[in-house]
Amino acid sequence: MQKNGTIALTFHVLVLAFVLAPLVIICLVAFTPENTLSLPTTGLSLRWFKAVFAHPDFMASFWNSIWLAALSATLAVAFAVPAGLAISRYSFPGRDFLNALFLSPLIIPHLVLGVAFLRLFALLGATGSFAWLVATHIIIVTPYVLRLVLAALSGLDRSAEQAARTLGAGEWTAFRRVTAPMILPGITGGWLLAFINSFDELTMSIFVTSPATVTLPVRMYMYATESIDPMMAAVSALMIAITAAAMLVLDRAFGLDRILVGQR
Amino acid sequence: MAFLTLEGVSKEFGTFTAVRDVSLTIDKGEFVSLLGPSGCGKTTTLQMIAGLVEPTEGRISLDGRDITREKPNRRGLGVVFQSYALFPHMTVAQNVAFGLEMRRVPQAERDERVRDALMLVQLSAFAGRYPRQLSGGQRQRVAIARALVIAPPVLLLDEPLSNLDAKLREEMQFELRRIQRKVGTTTIMVTHDQAEALSISDRVVVMEGGRMTQVDAPYRLYEQPSNAFISSFVGKTNLLAGTWRRNGTSSAADIGGVLLEASAPEIAAGTPVTLSIRPEKILVRDAGAGRLEGRVASRFFLGSQWLFTVETPIGTMTVSTPNLGVEPATEGSQVGLDWSPDNMRIIAGTAAAA
Numbered sequence: 001m002q003k004n005g006t007i008a009l010t011f012h013v014l015v016l017a018f019v020l021a022p023l024v025i026i027c028l029v030a031f032t033p034e035n036t037l038s039l040p041t042t043g044l045s046l047r048w049f050k051a052v053f054a055h056p057d058f059m060a061s062f063w064n065s066i067w068l069a070a071l072s073a074t075l076a077v078a079f080a081v082p083a084g085l086a087i088s089r090y091s092f093p094g095r096d097f098l099n100a101l102f103l104s105p106l107i108i109p110h111l112v113l114g115v116a117f118l119r120l121f122a123l124l125g126a127t128g129s130f131a132w133l134v135a136t137h138i139i140i141v142t143p144y145v146l147r148l149v150l151a152a153l154s155g156l157d158r159s160a161e162q163a164a165r166t167l168g169a170g171e172w173t174a175f176r177r178v179t180a181p182m183i184l185p186g187i188t189g190g191w192l193l194a195f196i197n198s199f200d201e202l203t204m205s206i207f208v209t210s211p212a213t214v215t216l217p218v219r220m221y222m223y224a225t226e227s228i229d230p231m232m233a234a235v236s237a238l239m240i241a242i243t244a245a246a247m248l249v250l251d252r253a254f255g256l257d258r259i260l261v262g263q264r
Numbered sequence: 265m266a267f268l269t270l271e272g273v274s275k276e277f278g279t280f281t282a283v284r285d286v287s288l289t290i291d292k293g294e295f296v297s298l299l300g301p302s303g304c305g306k307t308t309t310l311q312m313i314a315g316l317v318e319p320t321e322g323r324i325s326l327d328g329r330d331i332t333r334e335k336p337n338r339r340g341l342g343v344v345f346q347s348y349a350l351f352p353h354m355t356v357a358q359n360v361a362f363g364l365e366m367r368r369v370p371q372a373e374r375d376e377r378v379r380d381a382l383m384l385v386q387l388s389a390f391a392g393r394y395p396r397q398l399s400g401g402q403r404q405r406v407a408i409a410r411a412l413v414i415a416p417p418v419l420l421l422d423e424p425l426s427n428l429d430a431k432l433r434e435e436m437q438f439e440l441r442r443i444q445r446k447v448g449t450t451t452i453m454v455t456h457d458q459a460e461a462l463s464i465s466d467r468v469v470v471m472e473g474g475r476m477t478q479v480d481a482p483y484r485l486y487e488q489p490s491n492a493f494i495s496s497f498v499g500k501t502n503l504l505a506g507t508w509r510r511n512g513t514s515s516a517a518d519i520g521g522v523l524l525e526a527s528a529p530e531i532a533a534g535t536p537v538t539l540s541i542r543p544e545k546i547l548v549r550d551a552g553a554g555r556l557e558g559r560v561a562s563r564f565f566l567g568s569q570w571l572f573t574v575e576t577p578i579g580t581m582t583v584s585t586p587n588l589g590v591e592p593a594t595e596g597s598q599v600g601l602d603w604s605p606d607n608m609r610i611i612a613g614t615a616a617a618a
Contacts, residue, residue: 159349162316165336166343167414168366174337177362181353 023240030237032230048234058235061219065199068130068215072137073194076145077187079138084149106143113140114207121208128210136208137198144197145190152186192250196243267292267450268313268418273322275308282308284474286322290418295444295451297461300471301497306454307422309471313452314420315339326417337366342411342449346423348403350395356382356406357391363414381413384443401432408440412447419444421453425460437464458498462486470494492611495540502546502581504539508532508610517610519578524555526605531612538611543584545607548572548593554600556581563595574601 033045164174202217268290275283283305298306311317315336385405441464462482489495506519510533516523558576572583
C-alpha cells in the first residue's frame with residue numbers, strides 16, 4: 001500500500017477538516033440547551049429537536065420537501081432512462097442537441113431559472129400549485145440522473161441484452177430482465193443524487209413556491225431572515241442525517257464509488 | 265440435405281461493405297467454422313444468421329423457412345458470445361434457465377433440463393454461483409449450456425475460445441467438439457485461429473475482406489489452399505515468388521535464377537507464379553544431397569519438433585522436422601533441403617504478402 005507524504009497528508013487533513021468542520025459544529029450546536037446559537041458547554045439537550053417536530057410549519061415543509069424530492073427524482077428517472085437509451089444507442093439528427101439540452105440546467109444559474117419560471121407561471125396563471133413545483137424540480141434534477149444513466153450504459157456490454165434476445169426475450173423483456181438490472185446502480189445513484197439536489201434546492205424554489213408549497217430550505221431561509229436560534233441548527237442536523245443515511249444505504253447496497261465514480 | 269442456407273447475403277454499413285455476396289449451405293449436424301483475420305466479415309455473417317444484424321441483401325433460410333427478416337427471439341438459435349454475455353445478476357442456474365423461462369417451460373421440466381445442461385458441461389456443482397465467482401473456462405461452459413438448453417436447431421459460436429489461455433483453449437476445443445458430437449447440433453463457429461478451425465470443424469469457410477474465398481474440409485484447405493493468402497494464413501508456409509518456365513515436357517519455377525522443378529500443366533510459360541511449401545514438407549539433408557543448399561541461421565527446439573530458419577540463395581526458408589531423439593544440424597552448418605515436388609503448391613499470380 002502506497003503511503004502519503006507529509007505534505008500530501010497535511011493537505012488531505014486540511015481538506016477534510018474544511019469540509020467536515022462546519023457540519024460537525026452545526027450538529028453539535030443542535031444539541032445546545034441554550035437559547036442562542038452556541039456550542040453546548042453545560043450539557044446536551046434535545047429541546048430544539050422537539051421544537052422542530054412541534055413546529056407545524058416546519059413539519060409541513062419537511063414532508064412537502066420529502067414528497068417533492070421523491071416525486072421529482074422518480075419522474076426524472078422515468079424520463080432520463082429512455083432518454084439515456086436513445087442518446088447512447090441511436091444516432092439521429094439532433095442527438096447532440098438533445099443531450100446538451102437535457103444537461104443544460106446544470107449550467108444555468110438557478111436564480112435565472114427561478115425568475116424565468118416565475119414569469120412563465122404568471123403568464124400561464126399556474127402559480128402556486130405543487131404539480132408545477134414538481135415540474136421545475138424535474139428539470140433541475142434530470143441532468144444528474146441522465147449523466148449517471150449515460151455512464152452506466154456506456155460501460156455496458158450490449159451482448160448480454162443480445163443474448164437475452166436470442167434466448168427468446170422480446171425487446172421489452174430483455175430490457176426489464178437484463179439491461180435494467182445491469183444499469184440499476186446508475187439508476188439508483190441518479191435517483192439519490194436527484195433526491196438530494198431537489199431536497200436541498202433553495203435558490204430557484206424561493207421563486208416558484210407558494211405559501212402552500214413552501215419547501216424546507218425555503219422555510220429555513222424565511223425563518224432565518226427573521227430570527228436565528230438553535231432550532232435552525234436542529235433542522236440542519238436533521239437534513240444532514242437524512243442525506244447521510246441515504247448515502248449509507250446506497251453504499252451498502254451498491255457501493256458509492258461504483259455509482260459516483262462509475263467503476264464497475 | 266441443406267439445413268441452413270445463405271444465398272447472396274451482403275451487409276453494408278453506410279459505404280462500407282462488411283460482407284459481400286456470401287452463399288453457403290450447411291447440412292444438419294455439421295460443424296462449420298468461419299475463419300479469417302479480424303475485419304473479414306465473419307462475425308457480421310454470424311450476427312446475420314443470429315438475427316442481430318439485418319442483411320442488406322440476400323436470403324437466409326433455416327430448414328426451408330425464410331428467416332432473413334425474423335427477429336432474433338423468434339429464430340430460436342443458440343448463440344455463444346465472445347464475451348460470454350452471461351447475466352451478471354443471475355446465478356448459473358438462472359442464466360441457463362432463462363431461455364426456458366422465455367419459452368414458458370413448466371418449472372419441473374425447466375429444472376430437469378437445466379440440470380442436464382449443467383451436467384453436459386460438467387458444472388453441476390456450480391448451479392448456485394454467480395458468473396463473477398467463476399473462472400473464464402467455467403463461464404464459457406455456462407454460456408454453452410445456456411445456448412444448448414433450449415435445444416436450438418443451430419448453435420452459433422462467436423470466437424468462443426479467444427478469451428481463454430492457451431492450455432485451456434486446447435482443452436475446450438476438444439470439449440466443444442465432444443459436446444457437439446453428443447448433442448448433434450448443427451454448429452457454426454467464428455474464429456481467427458486457424459488451428460482451432462482446423463482441429464474441430466467438418467468444414468472451414470475462409471473469409472477475406474467480406475468475401476468467402478474457400479470452403480473445404482480442414483485437411484484439403486491445408487493441403488490445397490486456393491490462394492497465397494490462405495496458404496500463409498492457414499498454417500505456416502514458405503512463399504516463393506517467381507516465373508513459370510517450360511522446356512518440352514518438363515516445367516519449373518524460376519525463383520531468382522534458381523529453377524525448382526514442379527508440374528502444373530495448365531500454367532503458360534512466362535506467367536508469374538507463387539510457390540508454397542509447408543515447413544514440415546521440407547527434409548533437412550547433408551550439404552549437397554538436396555534440391556537447395558542452405559545454411560542454418562537459427563534453430564529452435566519446440567519439444568515435439570525442431571524449427572529451423574535456413575538461408576538459401578532464394579531467400580530464408582522455414583523448416584520444421586520431428587524430434588527423432590537425436591540432435592539435428594546445428595546453427596551455422598551447411599545443409600541441403602529436399603522435398604517432393606508433389607508437396608509444392610503452385611499458385612498463379614504473385615503473393616501480396618507472405
